[in-house]
Amino acid sequence: MLLFKRPHLRACESHADIAVDLAPLSQLRNYAEFEELLREELQKIYGNAPAEFHGVITYSTRDAPQSFRGCFTERQLETLHQYDAAVEKINHLSSEYRVALEEHERLVEGNKDRKPTQKRIREEEKSRKRLRAMKREVVAAEYNKECLSLKLKNLFSIDVIRVPLH
Structure with missing residues:
Protein backbone atom coordinates (compact mmCIF):
# COMPACT_ATOMS: atom_id res chain seq x y z
CA MET A 1 0.00 0.00 0.00
CA LEU A 2 1.69 3.18 -1.19
CA LEU A 3 0.07 6.01 0.68
CA PHE A 4 2.75 8.63 0.11
CA LYS A 5 4.23 9.50 -3.27
CA ARG A 6 7.95 10.05 -3.63
CA PRO A 7 9.85 12.26 -4.06
CA HIS A 8 8.19 14.65 -1.64
CA LEU A 9 7.17 17.91 -3.23
CA ARG A 10 8.67 20.39 -0.77
CA ALA A 11 10.29 20.47 2.61
CA CYS A 12 11.47 23.27 4.80
CA GLU A 13 12.31 23.69 8.46
CA SER A 14 8.70 23.99 9.59
CA HIS A 15 6.79 21.59 7.30
CA ALA A 16 6.89 19.02 4.51
CA ASP A 17 4.49 18.77 1.56
CA ILE A 18 3.81 15.16 0.61
CA ALA A 19 1.58 13.95 -2.22
CA VAL A 20 -0.92 11.25 -1.19
CA ASP A 21 -3.40 8.85 -2.79
CA LEU A 22 -6.97 8.66 -1.54
CA ALA A 23 -7.54 4.93 -2.12
CA PRO A 24 -4.86 3.69 0.31
CA LEU A 25 -5.85 6.46 2.72
CA SER A 26 -9.39 5.13 2.96
CA GLN A 27 -8.08 1.63 3.72
CA LEU A 28 -6.37 2.72 6.94
CA ARG A 29 -8.09 1.36 10.04
CA ASN A 30 -7.72 4.50 12.15
CA TYR A 31 -6.00 7.85 12.43
CA ALA A 32 -3.29 6.46 14.71
CA GLU A 33 -2.24 4.11 11.90
CA PHE A 34 -2.06 7.11 9.54
CA GLU A 35 0.15 9.00 11.99
CA GLU A 36 2.39 5.95 12.44
CA LEU A 37 2.85 5.54 8.68
CA LEU A 38 3.53 9.27 8.38
CA ARG A 39 6.18 9.10 11.12
CA GLU A 40 7.84 6.15 9.37
CA GLU A 41 7.83 8.05 6.07
CA LEU A 42 9.36 11.15 7.65
CA GLN A 43 11.94 9.03 9.46
CA LYS A 44 12.97 7.29 6.21
CA ILE A 45 13.27 10.49 4.19
CA TYR A 46 14.44 13.12 6.68
CA GLY A 47 16.06 11.00 9.37
CA ASN A 48 13.78 12.20 12.16
CA ALA A 49 10.08 12.62 12.83
CA PRO A 50 8.10 14.33 15.56
CA ALA A 51 6.81 12.05 18.31
CA GLU A 52 3.48 13.88 18.12
CA PHE A 53 2.11 16.19 15.47
CA HIS A 54 1.41 19.35 17.43
CA GLY A 55 0.30 21.36 14.43
CA VAL A 56 -2.62 20.62 12.17
CA ILE A 57 -2.09 18.39 9.15
CA THR A 58 -3.58 20.34 6.27
CA TYR A 59 -4.19 19.35 2.68
CA SER A 60 -4.61 20.91 -0.72
CA THR A 61 -6.80 19.67 -3.55
CA ARG A 62 -6.10 19.18 -7.22
CA ASP A 63 -8.33 22.21 -7.91
CA ALA A 64 -6.34 24.50 -5.59
CA PRO A 65 -2.86 23.00 -5.22
CA GLN A 66 -1.33 25.99 -3.42
CA SER A 67 -4.14 26.41 -0.89
CA PHE A 68 -3.73 24.25 2.22
CA ARG A 69 -7.07 25.12 3.80
CA GLY A 70 -8.48 21.68 4.54
CA CYS A 71 -7.53 19.98 7.79
CA PHE A 72 -7.06 16.23 7.72
CA THR A 73 -8.41 14.94 11.01
CA GLU A 74 -9.51 11.73 12.63
CA ARG A 75 -13.12 12.69 12.00
CA GLN A 76 -12.52 13.00 8.27
CA LEU A 77 -10.97 9.54 8.17
CA GLU A 78 -13.97 8.16 10.08
CA THR A 79 -16.34 9.90 7.63
CA LEU A 80 -14.38 8.36 4.77
CA HIS A 81 -14.89 4.93 6.35
CA GLN A 82 -18.60 5.68 6.75
CA TYR A 83 -18.76 6.60 3.07
CA ASP A 84 -17.10 3.31 2.06
Missing part, protein backbone atom coordinates in the same frame (compact mmCIF):
# COMPACT_ATOMS: atom_id res chain seq x y z
CA ALA A 85 -19.54 1.42 4.30
CA ALA A 86 -22.47 3.31 2.75
CA VAL A 87 -21.32 2.36 -0.76
CA GLU A 88 -21.02 -1.27 0.32
CA LYS A 89 -24.47 -1.14 1.90
CA ILE A 90 -25.97 0.30 -1.30
CA ASN A 91 -24.41 -2.48 -3.36
CA HIS A 92 -25.74 -5.13 -0.96
CA LEU A 93 -29.26 -3.66 -0.72
CA SER A 94 -29.47 -3.08 -4.47
CA SER A 95 -28.56 -6.67 -5.24
CA GLU A 96 -31.12 -7.92 -2.70
CA TYR A 97 -33.74 -5.62 -4.24
CA ARG A 98 -33.02 -6.89 -7.76
CA VAL A 99 -33.38 -10.51 -6.61
CA ALA A 100 -36.66 -9.72 -4.83
CA LEU A 101 -37.94 -7.83 -7.87
CA GLU A 102 -37.20 -10.78 -10.15
CA GLU A 103 -38.91 -13.10 -7.67
CA HIS A 104 -41.96 -10.81 -7.57
CA GLU A 105 -42.13 -10.64 -11.37
CA ARG A 106 -41.97 -14.44 -11.55
CA LEU A 107 -44.79 -14.67 -9.00
CA VAL A 108 -46.96 -12.20 -10.91
CA GLU A 109 -46.18 -13.86 -14.24
CA GLY A 110 -46.94 -17.31 -12.84
CA ASN A 111 -50.28 -16.15 -11.46
CA LYS A 112 -51.26 -14.10 -14.50
CA ASP A 113 -53.20 -16.86 -16.23
CA ARG A 114 -54.78 -18.21 -13.07
CA LYS A 115 -57.95 -17.11 -11.41
CA PRO A 116 -57.10 -14.60 -8.66
CA THR A 117 -57.76 -16.21 -5.30
CA GLN A 118 -57.57 -14.47 -1.94
CA LYS A 119 -54.33 -16.32 -1.16
CA ARG A 120 -52.65 -15.20 -4.40
CA ILE A 121 -53.84 -11.64 -3.93
CA ARG A 122 -52.41 -11.61 -0.38
CA GLU A 123 -49.11 -13.09 -1.60
CA GLU A 124 -48.78 -10.47 -4.36
CA GLU A 125 -49.65 -7.66 -1.95
CA LYS A 126 -47.14 -8.98 0.59
CA SER A 127 -44.50 -9.13 -2.16
CA ARG A 128 -45.27 -5.54 -3.26
CA LYS A 129 -45.02 -4.28 0.32
CA ARG A 130 -41.67 -6.04 0.72
CA LEU A 131 -40.43 -4.47 -2.53
CA ARG A 132 -41.52 -0.99 -1.42
CA ALA A 133 -39.76 -1.42 1.93
CA MET A 134 -36.59 -2.64 0.21
CA LYS A 135 -36.72 0.26 -2.27
CA ARG A 136 -37.04 2.71 0.65
CA GLU A 137 -33.94 1.18 2.24
CA VAL A 138 -31.99 1.53 -1.01
CA VAL A 139 -33.07 5.15 -1.43
CA ALA A 140 -32.22 5.95 2.21
CA ALA A 141 -28.76 4.39 1.79
CA GLU A 142 -28.19 6.38 -1.42
CA TYR A 143 -29.24 9.57 0.36
CA ASN A 144 -26.82 8.81 3.21
CA LYS A 145 -24.02 8.26 0.68
CA GLU A 146 -24.82 11.57 -1.03
CA CYS A 147 -24.74 13.41 2.31
CA LEU A 148 -21.37 11.89 3.14
CA SER A 149 -20.00 12.67 -0.32
CA LEU A 150 -20.92 16.33 0.15
CA LYS A 151 -19.03 16.35 3.45
CA LEU A 152 -16.03 14.76 1.76
CA LYS A 153 -16.13 16.77 -1.47
CA ASN A 154 -12.71 18.34 -0.94
CA LEU A 155 -11.18 15.21 0.51
CA PHE A 156 -12.10 13.26 -2.64
CA SER A 157 -9.79 15.55 -4.60
CA ILE A 158 -6.96 15.48 -2.04
CA ASP A 159 -3.58 15.93 -3.63
CA VAL A 160 -0.96 17.01 -1.09
CA ILE A 161 -0.76 17.04 2.70
CA ARG A 162 1.30 19.59 4.62
CA VAL A 163 2.84 18.05 7.72
CA PRO A 164 4.29 20.19 10.51
CA LEU A 165 7.78 19.00 11.42
CA HIS A 166 7.92 20.54 14.91
